[in-house]
Amino acid sequence: MPDDGDVAAAPMGRRERKKAATRQAIADAALRLFLERGYDDVGIREIADAADVSTTTLFKHFSGKEALVFDRQDERKALQLAAVRERPQGQSVPAALREHALRNRRLRPGDEPGVTAFLELVNSTPALLDYQHATWLENTAALAQVIAEESGLPADDPACTALAHFALEAPRAARRHHDSTEALNRAFDLLENGWQSIASQA
Amino acid sequence: MPDDGDVAAAPMGRRERKKAATRQAIADAALRLFLERGYDDVGIREIADAADVSTTTLFKHFSGKEALVFDRQDERKALQLAAVRERPQGQSVPAALREHALRNRRLRPGDEPGVTAFLELVNSTPALLDYQHATWLENTAALAQVIAEESGLPADDPACTALAHFALEAPRAARRHHDSTEALNRAFDLLENGWQSIASQA
DNA sequence: CCAAAAAAGTGAACTCGTTGCACTTATTTC
DNA sequence: GAAATAAGTGCAACGAGTTCACTTTTTTGG
Numbered sequence: 001m002p003d004d005g006d007v008a009a010a011p012m013g014r015r016e017r018k019k020a021a022t023r024q025a026i027a028d029a030a031l032r033l034f035l036e037r038g039y040d041d042v043g044i045r046e047i048a049d050a051a052d053v054s055t056t057t058l059f060k061h062f063s064g065k066e067a068l069v070f071d072r073q074d075e076r077k078a079l080q081l082a083a084v085r086e087r088p089q090g091q092s093v094p095a096a097l098r099e100h101a102l103r104n105r106r107l108r109p110g111d112e113p114g115v116t117a118f119l120e121l122v123n124s125t126p127a128l129l130d131y132q133h134a135t136w137l138e139n140t141a142a143l144a145q146v147i148a149e150e151s152g153l154p155a156d157d158p159a160c161t162a163l164a165h166f167a168l169e170a171p172r173a174a175r176r177h178h179d180s181t182e183a184l185n186r187a188f189d190l191l192e193n194g195w196q197s198i199a200s201q202a
Numbered sequence: 203m204p205d206d207g208d209v210a211a212a213p214m215g216r217r218e219r220k221k222a223a224t225r226q227a228i229a230d231a232a233l234r235l236f237l238e239r240g241y242d243d244v245g246i247r248e249i250a251d252a253a254d255v256s257t258t259t260l261f262k263h264f265s266g267k268e269a270l271v272f273d274r275q276d277e278r279k280a281l282q283l284a285a286v287r288e289r290p291q292g293q294s295v296p297a298a299l300r301e302h303a304l305r306n307r308r309l310r311p312g313d314e315p316g317v318t319a320f321l322e323l324v325n326s327t328p329a330l331l332d333y334q335h336a337t338w339l340e341n342t343a344a345l346a347q348v349i350a351e352e353s354g355l356p357a358d359d360p361a362c363t364a365l366a367h368f369a370l371e372a373p374r375a376a377r378r379h380h381d382s383t384e385a386l387n388r389a390f391d392l393l394e395n396g397w398q399s400i401a402s403q404a
Numbered sequence: 405c406c407a408a409a410a411a412a413g414t415g416a417a418c419t420c421g422t423t424g425c426a427c428t429t430a431t432t433t434c
Numbered sequence: 435g436a437a438a439t440a441a442g443t444g445c446a447a448c449g450a451g452t453t454c455a456c457t458t459t460t461t462t463g464g
Contacts, residue, residue, distance in 0.1 A: 014460070018460090162372070162375050173363055173367035193398070194395040217439095
């Protein structure tokens, strides 16, 4: 309680700071337990106990068990939109999406050790893969709009939604193959070739 | 024991017939209750009671609550594969998939009244939409193989998986737009145009 | 400065899908 | 006809998620 060591980062009241701290404590406890013993073998009540809060409080901060793991998906979404908006001159929209997808694939050796363990956790837990994909797809509308802007097509052209949706699905389609890089490339070949005839009508 | 509507089925023993009857009783009770009061407002125990079985028995016949609603998805999958295999001469694979998708869209006027109510139930229940889509996607591998056969591409070419996956996703992408027919067509335009350059390499 | 609103947190009880267990039938097989 | 096999039973339990009535803390404004 007597915690006066202010680091003065943002203009936050005490209340907001405490709230953020509670949230962080919960997320940290959850991630630690999940990494130690696996997602399915850790219960909500255990997490709440470890973070020293009640389950009620936990659910006021997170919408569900899966949400405990993905605390920062909004950033990923924004990065994807930026990748399209700020693509090199002359590069097509699907080409930019391809590049971005390739760049953000399951990371290679030489990342922070925590990151590897995190991805291992996600990739080995069906419930987490599903949740991640579902939230990833929420970017469809925003991405479709960016695509429309960048292509000069009407904002509500269903072709933009289609490209957005397919681009977001591509990683999941590639997941079935041993060589995920080639699979991803083939999927984007399809989209890139198909998009040419659509974009040329604009 | 009422006569089975099934045509020329294998010689069923009494045991198998009773099992099938129990299964049907459960499915019937479930659908009736769901249509009467909505999916979320009917519990498993209620359904078991209505079908006069125990919940244990219910779960020996169906893998979960959602499976009670979709008793015959295998047929739909087989029909899609057939639509590609038996497409008209000279029609491309994605064109056949487009036709099939358009033909099987929801709610054309003039079908049996039960069908309309059923689709209404599914389309208004997120849990059912998700489940339906998940099982629909299970057709990806089979569809990819048919595509490979029909295109002369290697059986494990990721491009086939990509086209299969995207074609199965197209209806979901189109769902966001008011004019779902146009949206579906735009999505398949993308795939059809893109596929030309891939298929021509075979 | 202090009362009262607002927000965070609590703990327990509850719903609901789902599973495990020990058990009883009914049917098939030898 | 006995033994193997499979269907079905009833009940208790589990865990995720939600709700409720309640306490504590922080903010606000007269």
